[in-house]
Amino acid sequence: MKVKVISRSTDEFTRERSKDLQRVFRNYDPNLRPQEKAVEYVRALNAAKLDKIFARPFIGAMDGHIDAISCMAKNPNNLKGIFSGSMDGDIRLWDIASRRTVSQFLGHQGAVRGLTASTDGRVLVSCGTDCTVRLWNVPVATLKESYESSDNSVKPLEVYVWKNAFWAVDHQWDGVYFATAGAQVDIWNHNRSQPVRSFEWGTDTVISVRFNPGEPNLLATSASDRSITLYDLRMSSPTRKLIMQTKTNSICWNPMEPMNFTAANEDSNCYSYDARKLDEARMVHKDHVSAVMDIDYSPTGREFVTGSYDRTVRIFQFNGGHSREIYHTQRMQRVFCVKFSCDASYIISGSDDTNLRLWKAKASEQMGVLLPRERKKHDYHEAVKNRYKHLPEVKRILRHRHLPLPIYKAAALRRTMTEAARKKEERRKAHSAPGSISTRPLRKRRIITEVE
Amino acid sequence: MCLQEMSEELDLKMEKYLRGGAANLEVLQDKKLKGQLAHRENLYGKSAKAAAKFEKWLMPSEGGYLEAEGPVEKTWRFKQEDIGQAVDISSARNQYDVVLPELGPYTMDFSSSGQYMAVAGRKGHLAIVDMKNFEVRREFQVRETVRDVVFLDHQLLFAAAQKKYTYIYSPEGIEIHCLKDHGTVLRLQYLKNHFILASINKFGHLHYQDVSTGASKSYRTGLGRTDVMRVNTVNGVVALGHSGGTVTMWNPNSSAPLVKMLCHHGPVSALAFHPNGHLMATAGKERRIKLWDLRKYEVLQTLPGHANTLDFSQKGLLARGTCSFAEILSGTEHYSRYMNHSMVKGYQIKNLLFRPYEDVLGIGHSMGWSSILVPGSGEPNFDSWVANPFETRKQRREKEVHLLLDKLPPETIMLDPSKIGTVKPVRNKEKPTKEEREAEMEAAIEDVKGNITLKNKTKGRNKPSKRAKKKQEIITKVKRPFLEQQMREPQLSRKKQKVSEEDELPKSLQRFTRKKAAT
Numbered sequence: 001m002k003v004k005v006i007s008r009s010t011d012e013f014t015r016e017r018s019k020d021l022q023r024v025f026r027n028y029d030p031n032l033r034p035q036e037k038a039v040e041y042v043r044a045l046n047a048a049k050l051d052k053i054f055a056r057p058f059i060g061a062m063d064g065h066i067d068a069i070s071c072m073a074k075n076p077n078n079l080k081g082i083f084s085g086s087m088d089g090d091i092r093l094w095d096i097a098s099r100r101t102v103s104q105f106l107g108h109q110g111a112v113r114g115l116t117a118s119t120d121g122r123v124l125v126s127c128g129t130d131c132t133v134r135l136w137n138v139p140v141a142t143l144k145e146s147y148e149s150s151d152n153s154v155k156p157l158e159v160y161v162w163k164n165a166f167w168a169v170d171h172q173w174d175g176v177y178f179a180t181a182g183a184q185v186d187i188w189n190h191n192r193s194q195p196v197r198s199f200e201w202g203t204d205t206v207i208s209v210r211f212n213p214g215e216p217n218l219l220a221t222s223a224s225d226r227s228i229t230l231y232d233l234r235m236s237s238p239t240r241k242l243i244m245q246t247k248t249n250s251i252c253w254n255p256m257e258p259m260n261f262t263a264a265n266e267d268s269n270c271y272s273y274d275a276r277k278l279d280e281a282r283m284v285h286k287d288h289v290s291a292v293m294d295i296d297y298s299p300t301g302r303e304f305v306t307g308s309y310d311r312t313v314r315i316f317q318f319n320g321g322h323s324r325e326i327y328h329t330q331r332m333q334r335v336f337c338v339k340f341s342c343d344a345s346y347i348i349s350g351s352d353d354t355n356l357r358l359w360k361a362k363a364s365e366q367m368g369v370l371l372p373r374e375r376k377k378h379d380y381h382e383a384v385k386n387r388y389k390h391l392p393e394v395k396r397i398l399r400h401r402h403l404p405l406p407i408y409k410a411a412a413l414r415r416t417m418t419e420a421a422r423k424k425e426e427r428r429k430a431h432s433a434p435g436s437i438s439t440r441p442l443r444k445r446r447i448i449t450e451v452e
Numbered sequence: 453m454c455l456q457e458m459s460e461e462l463d464l465k466m467e468k469y470l471r472g473g474a475a476n477l478e479v480l481q482d483k484k485l486k487g488q489l490a491h492r493e494n495l496y497g498k499s500a501k502a503a504a505k506f507e508k509w510l511m512p513s514e515g516g517y518l519e520a521e522g523p524v525e526k527t528w529r530f531k532q533e534d535i536g537q538a539v540d541i542s543s544a545r546n547q548y549d550v551v552l553p554e555l556g557p558y559t560m561d562f563s564s565s566g567q568y569m570a571v572a573g574r575k576g577h578l579a580i581v582d583m584k585n586f587e588v589r590r591e592f593q594v595r596e597t598v599r600d601v602v603f604l605d606h607q608l609l610f611a612a613a614q615k616k617y618t619y620i621y622s623p624e625g626i627e628i629h630c631l632k633d634h635g636t637v638l639r640l641q642y643l644k645n646h647f648i649l650a651s652i653n654k655f656g657h658l659h660y661q662d663v664s665t666g667a668s669k670s671y672r673t674g675l676g677r678t679d680v681m682r683v684n685t686v687n688g689v690v691a692l693g694h695s696g697g698t699v700t701m702w703n704p705n706s707s708a709p710l711v712k713m714l715c716h717h718g719p720v721s722a723l724a725f726h727p728n729g730h731l732m733a734t735a736g737k738e739r740r741i742k743l744w745d746l747r748k749y750e751v752l753q754t755l756p757g758h759a760n761t762l763d764f765s766q767k768g769l770l771a772r773g774t775c776s777f778a779e780i781l782s783g784t785e786h787y788s789r790y791m792n793h794s795m796v797k798g799y800q801i802k803n804l805l806f807r808p809y810e811d812v813l814g815i816g817h818s819m820g821w822s823s824i825l826v827p828g829s830g831e832p833n834f835d836s837w838v839a840n841p842f843e844t845r846k847q848r849r850e851k852e853v854h855l856l857l858d859k860l861p862p863e864t865i866m867l868d869p870s871k872i873g874t875v876k877p878v879r880n881k882e883k884p885t886k887e888e889r890e891a892e893m894e895a896a897i898e899d900v901k902g903n904i905t906l907k908n909k910t911k912g913r914n915k916p917s918k919r920a921k922k923k924q925e926i927i928t929k930v931k932r933p934f935l936e937q938q939m940r941e942p943q944l945s946r947k948k949q950k951v952s953e954e955d956e957l958p959k960s961l962q963r964f965t966r967k968k969a970a971t
Contacts, residue, residue: 001525003535005516005811005827007543010584012512013842022847025512027835028503030471031727031766034685035645038864038872046857388873 044388047381048397050364057327057363059346062099062356065090069350071114071168072337075138077121079342084350085112091126093138096346096358103152105136107159114169116178123157123190127166127180134159135190160193162186168208174216177233181206185221187233199231201238210251212275214258220275222248226448228263230275241451242278244271250294254318256301262318264292264306267446268414270316278450281443285316287323289410294337298344298361305347305361307335310407313349313359326401327359462504469500472870515767516811516827518791528789535825545586546812549822552577557802558816561610563603564644565839566808566830570610571821572601578612580623583807584841590625599679602640604649604663606852611649613637618651620663633668634659638679643688645860648704650690652681658692660704664859671707673700680720684746686729688865693720699734703865710867713749715742724762724770733770735759741772743787753787763813765806765829771813773801778815780826793824809834809841893934900930 015022030036067088075081075093081102085091089108092101110129117124117138124136135158164183171178177196180186185206186195204225212218217233228248229241246266254260254272260282262272270285270292290310297304303324305315311332314323333352340347340361347359360367366378388394403411429437474493480486518535520527536544552558555573562569568589569581576598579591596615603610608623611631618637620629635653642649647664656676661668673692680693689710690702697716700709716736724733731752732744741755741762757779759772769790770781776799782790795801795817803816807823810830815822834841843851864872884892904923908914957965 001530001534001538002517002519002521003530003538003827004514005535005539005543005825006513006809006830006832007540008513008841009542010842022836022844024836025834025840026506027511027831027833027838028469028506029831029833029835030468032831032835032838034729035688035860035864035869038860038869039645039858041873042858042860042864390875391873 040384041388041391043381044384044391044394045397047385048394050381051385052364052397052400054364054366057325057360058329059358059360060099061331062094062101062358063354064092064101065354065356067111067354068336068352069354069356070111070336072339072348072350072356073115073117073124074339074342075117075121076119076342077117081138082339082341082348082356083115083117083124084337084356085115085126085128086354087111089128089130091115091124091136094356096341096348099358101152103139103154105134105154105156107134107156108132110165113165113167114180116169116171118171118178118190119174125169125171125178127169127182129165131163131165132159132161133166133169133180133188158191158193160188162195167205170209170211170219172211172216173213179209179211179219179221181209181221185209185219185231197233199238201229201241202227208248208250210253210261212253212258213255214253218275220251220253220261222251222263228273228278239452240278242273243448243451245446245448249292252295252297252304254297254301254304255299257318260318262295262297262304264295265446266291268292268308268310269446270295270304270306271443271446272318279444279447280441281447283319283321284442285321285323287314287316287326287411288312289407289414293335296338296340298340299342300344303361305338305340305349307338307349307351309334310410311335311351311404312407313338313347315347315361325363326403327363328404328407329357330404331355332357462501462508465504465507466497466500469503470496511833513832515832516830518827528792530791532793532824535827539825543811543825546810546823547825548586550820552820556820557800557818558821559600559803560805560814560816560821561602562805562807562814563608564605564808565834565841565843566810567841567843568603568608569807569814570601570603571816572598572612574598576614578621578625580608580610580625583810590623592625594619599638600640602642602649604642605644606647606855608848609663611640611642613640613651618649631661633670634661638677639681641681641683641690643683643690643865644685644855645858646688646862646865647856647859648688648862650681650683652678652692658690658702660862662862664856669704671702673702673709675700678720680723682723682725684725684729684732685727686725687867687869688860689867691723691725691732693723693734695719697736699723699732701867704862705865711749713744715744716740722759722762722772724764726764726768727766728768731764731768733762733764735762735772743770752785755781755787760801761804763804763806765813765826766808766831767829769806769826769829771804771806771826773804773815775800776817777801778804778813778824780813780829782828791826795822806830808839889934889938893931896930896934897927900926 013023065086067086069084070087071085073083080096082094082096083091089110089112091105091112093103095102108128108130112126112128114127122138124138127133134156136154137157139154166180166182168181169178176190178188183205185199187197188195202225204223206221206223209219209221219231222228224247226247227241227243229238231238248263248265250264251261259275260272261275262270264270268288268290271281272283274282288308288310290308292306292308294307295304301318303315303317305313307313311328311334313327313335315325316323331353335349335351337350345361347361349357389398425439477486477489518527532547536547555575555577558571558573560569560571567583569583571579574597576594576596578594580589582589594614598612598614600613601610609620611618611620616636618631618634619627622628634651635657637651637653639652647662649661649663651659654677656673657670658673659670675694678692678694682691692700697714697718697720699713699715699720701711702709715734716738718736718738720734721737722735730746732746735741739756739758741757741759742751743753745752758774761773763771770787772779776795776797778793778801780791781787800818801815805814806829807814811825811827813824813826904926906919906922
């Protein structure tokens with residue numbers, strides 16, 4: 001006879017001393033866990049509900065400007081600092097952690113239209129409607145008292161006066177040049193009082209400019225003649241131009257896929273393009289109900305934030321047609337500029353009501369240092385939510401957002417309009433000779449031509 | 453060679469953790485979705501492999517076994533005394549008889565980790581026993597009939613079905629609730645994940661009560677008095693065995709049984725579910741024990757013998773008890789004799805229950821309760837997060853909170869719980885359209901036309917006109933079923949049209965429409 005029975009000694013399965021951790025044994029056999037799928041589903045549902053409960057994205061407003069915020073710039077060298085320029089010529093450096101002004105940069109006579117910081121974060125470049133480009137030394141935030149000193153205004157390092165008013169400025173990601181946009185695109189060097197070179201294509205005003213994060217010599221601009229133009233500094237003339245049906249207010253390159261950029265368009269959509277293939281958009285991001293004023297990619301390249309004339313800020317997935325999140329408050333007016341913070345966890349928006357607003361990038365994220373157990377729990381919740389997000393009950397909870405009434409109505413109206421247009425097109429097609437009318441996809445429809 | 457064997461063994465183990473095969477992704481058109489699903493399948497494979505490796509190398513204990521050596525020895529000839537001598541002292545302590553002749557017959561229930569046992573004597577004796585050191589934690593006398601006792605898994609509460617009502621007691625023996633609307637309950641079952649206490653009373657009413665909120669529901673079975681009730685732990689469905697030989701399965705959302713199967717030609721006397729949920733054992737008074745495959749509702753095996761009580765162990769051993777004799781059967785597909793145990797003559801076995809995570813079978817009988825060793829019946833490795841036999845009070849409290857957070861709604865009780873979280877399958881295509889039907893007819897005609905072969909008939913009957921006529925006949929014969937169907941369809945639609953015509957007319961003109969003769 002061979003016989004063995006289960007026999008467990010208590011010593012083996014319990015802790016030795018009361019200070020020890022309790023011993024944990026695992027057995028992953030599915031038979032021990034009846035109804036595991038139902039349990040998982042209930043957990044997903046609870047996670048979705050908890051997500052809603054903890055969704056408090058607004059952290060605080062930063063007031064100090066006395067006119068609408070027109071532009072902002074991140075400091076690549078300092079996570080806490082953000083520059084903002086307003087329509088009355090005031091430029092301020094803010095400390096995000098304390099939400100206070102660190103220093104003011106006084107000098108512009110008219111509206112500040114463009115702000116950018118150099119790669120090392122030491123020099124701030126600003127330009128405005130007073131036809132000047134100003135270079136400033138960024139105060140180094142080392143000591144705490146320097147923040148609190150009474151005289152916190154900074155004098156410009158250089159002032160370059162030029163022929164025309166400026167609309168935008170952007171610094172090369174890796175290099176010494178910066179580009180301004182106005183009547184034409186000018187490329188500047190830090191220590192030359194005149195542009196090194198100028199590009200011109202057409203007569204209309206260029207309203208935004210962005211350098212490519214991967215290829216330092218490449219830049220994209222948009223102009224008020226509804227065009228998006230690509231330039232290469234190594235060539236004597238602009239390389240390509242794309243004309244759309246409506247004006248593009250701002251452009252942002254995807255920092256992780258630097259061949260792709262997204263354009264914030266006046267027709268309330270954002271269009272993601274592949275710079276190598278401009279005849280159709282890769283993706284149309286719809287949801288805003290009024291002109292999109294500014295756009296900024298998260299440093300992760302997985303999502304971007306947009307600010308719109310409809311007084312809301314939205315967050316989109318880089319490959320998602322609709323927004324993941326909408327932020328709005330009663331007091332926030334038309335949003336002119338938005339920025340993702342350099343650690344991808346905050347969003348700063350600047351609006352017409354002279355305030356900068358600080359938001360969380362993930363509305364229900366728990367801020368601060370997480371214990372490993374907490375982080376594990378959050379990861380688990382995220383995973384089950386993701387697994388069951390297609391089921392109606394979970395989807396309903398996850399998708400629901402409270403919208404201000406005007407935006408809700410405007411969105412409904414837009415839906416009816418697009419639906420009507422689609423139906424009309426369909427009927428026209430049905431009643432014409434086969435093949436005589438071709439429908440162009442939305443990704444191509446808003447493009448007029450592409451010029452080489 | 454050795455490596456290959458090892459990988460084969462791992463593959464076998466992986467199957468359990470994969471929980472079914474992968475979906476067929478080749479039929480998908482959407483490339484993005486296909487990529488995402490392929491990635492997920494890959495992850496499932498990895499986690500299953502990790503779990504299989506864990507099972508192979510990291511499990512702390514091994515399961516028990518009882519094997520005969522040589523051709524003469526048989527496992528069922530071994531007595532409990534032999535086994536008791538062969539195993540270690542701490543295990544041999546699990547063989548005992550508690551003789552309480554006045555208060556029997558006894559029935560019992562184990563907590564889900566096997567840490568505690570509740571016993572109830574018919575004459576009103578209730579006790580909670582700590583199984584680790586065989587210490588009676590609490591013992592009291594309710595001075596009335598107690599028919600059944602069941603552990604509620606939180607705060608060590610337990611429910612007892614007494615003479616008139618069902619009561620819930622705290623582990624200290626304090627009465628917490630009196631559940632009056634259950635009526636005179638014969639049998640109790642507890643659904644752990646749903647916090648539902650199910651009972652069957654003497655009028656054949658099935659009663660569900662949520663013990664965390666108090667919500668309750670009652671259904672008439674309409675099949676008479678019965679005290680055969682068991683829960684299938686895999687899906688939470690309650691099965692009842694009736695005196696007519698039927699077994700019905702219930703969930704709290706429908707007033708009619710989900711399944712009604714005729715299992716025996718005579719009253720059903722006992723019922724048990726295998727822990728994998730696919731296998732059900734039923735015993736009838738007509739001396740048959742049947743094993744059912746619940747996926748096909750088919751008999752897998754019929755065994756002769758009576759059983760007052762049946763129970764499956766965690767590892768799938770089946771115990772049956774009748775009079776003073778208990779038999780344990782083993783097998784995967786085909787069950788056969790594994791062990792026997794005879795009590796003192798005259799003892800009547802009331803209840804058999806395997807203790808979870810131990811190789812122990814508890815026997816409640818007319819003279820008290822006993823416990824015997826059944827090697828290979830229990831799961832050797834417990835999971836601390838599921839059921840921990842060495843649970844401390846703090847751990848238990850934390851687990852109760854988690855249990856409440858994961859409490860399942862009663863809607864999740866269904867026959868196939870894997871349906872939760874899936875989408876409805878696409879409906880079959882509706883009737884073929886007119887064009888499709890016509891095309892089908894044309895095809896059939898063409899098919900016939902191609903191979904008409906006419907016999908050469910005698911002179912005068914082989915004229916071209918006659919031959920053409922014959923051909924036409926064949927074609928009409930082929931056409932006929934299609935045309936007949938077509939005739940049937942438009943009639944319906946014409947009827948519909950008539951009704952709508954009447955509705956569409958302006959009110960003033962409606963009086964001129966043709967009225968039906970009958971009305």
